[in-house]
Amino acid sequence: MPQFPQRLAGRHALVTGGSRGIGKAVAIRFAQEGAVVAINHRNDPDAARETLEALNAATAQAGLPQAAHRIEVGDVSREQDLEAMFAALVSAWGRLDILVNNAGVQSETPGDTMTAEDIGRIIAVNLEGPAMASRIAIRHFLGRPGGGVILNTSSVHQVIPKPGYAAYAMSKAGLGHLTRTLALEFADKGVRVNAIGPGATVTAMNDAWRDDPQKRRAVESHIPMGFAADPEDMAPAYAFLASDEARYITGQSLFIDGGLTLYPDFKHNWSS
Ligand code: NAI
Numbered sequence: 001m002p003q004f005p006q007r008l009a010g011r012h013a014l015v016t017g018g019s020r021g022i023g024k025a026v027a028i029r030f031a032q033e034g035a036v037v038a039i040n041h042r043n044d045p046d047a048a049r050e051t052l053e054a055l056n057a058a059t060a061q062a063g064l065p066q067a068a069h070r071i072e073v074g075d076v077s078r079e080q081d082l083e084a085m086f087a088a089l090v091s092a093w094g095r096l097d098i099l100v101n102n103a104g105v106q107s108e109t110p111g112d113t114m115t116a117e118d119i120g121r122i123i124a125v126n127l128e129g130p131a132m133a134s135r136i137a138i139r140h141f142l143g144r145p146g147g148g149v150i151l152n153t154s155s156v157h158q159v160i161p162k163p164g165y166a167a168y169a170m171s172k173a174g175l176g177h178l179t180r181t182l183a184l185e186f187a188d189k190g191v192r193v194n195a196i197g198p199g200a201t202v203t204a205m206n207d208a209w210r211d212d213p214q215k216r217r218a219v220e221s222h223i224p225m226g227f228a229a230d231p232e233d234m235a236p237a238y239a240f241l242a243s244d245e246a247r248y249i250t251g252q253s254l255f256i257d258g259g260l261t262l263y264p265d266f267k268h269n270w271s272s
Contacts, residue, residue: 004062007243009034012093014085016040016076016133017103019048021203022153025231026100026238027051031058031069033239038070038089040103045073068092076103076129077121086136095144098242099137101130101175102153106205109167119167126171131178138182138191147190149242152179154195154253156260172197176253183251192250194241199257200228224259224267 013030017023018039027037028051037055041048048071055069072088074081089096104126109118134150141148155168158176162169176195183193200219202210209215210228220227234256240246241254255261 004032006034011035011097012095013098014038015100019044019051022231022234023102024051025235028054028058029235029239031055032062036067038072040072042075077124079132082133098149100151106168108164110164122167123171127174141191150193152195154197156197156199156257158197180251195253197253197255198234199260202228224264
């Protein structure tokens, strides 16, 4: 008897940036729920191999027959890499049902020194990549019965400004509106598009504080629930939104953030 609901049985999913962090947790959860999964990465082969093993183990633990999980190497900011990845998947699997645009990068772009090159690099990965991958997926979804699902990994910085990181904040705000726009454009064509906005999550992206107890306490002091998330805290919502249980949900952004988007400064009234 599988330990997890089998809401994604028979579905085929691509998770970009799936070698580690949030993407890895999502990929594993998808496999636990019965999906066949491809994890994409750009230059993270050792972690990707480990994740592939974890996917195979998840499938075995769920008591399911061996699945054709795969690794797809490619840079999501390069349209030709995306086209090649999709072509390889459709040729191997004959179909794709779920695209998770999760790969993302973050670096400082102070408002008084940022360059077009700095901004362009972040936008290319975090926003243009998801837009191009969505176009390729949507064409596939429209060309067959059943439609498909797109999930975008956004951030609390879709709505919360991030001083010093304007390009990152812009990219995530844009991803929120890409989500809403494509959701409306294809709502009557069987394509659902939603976003998940993580709060502070313990991944390599947060190397600056995750292993330093003092810095971590400082970060966590700003989170209403008092602790940073594990990637596994994100994964169940992706599985739900990818499944038919969410068949009437499109164009939404779900923030999974321990309360970060609740204006924590207002916890103790100071304004009246
Ligand atoms: P991570 O750094 O652990 O993982 C990022 C993944 O993206 C890796 O697999 C990496 O190989 C891949 N990647 C990066 N650039 C790529 C490219 N050009 N092409 C293909 N793959 C590429 O980071 P994490 O934290 O798991 O981040 C995943 C997503 O979650 C990102 O979009 C990030 O912006 C978002 N996020 C993370 C938060 C956090 O606190 N960790 C908070 C809010 C959002």
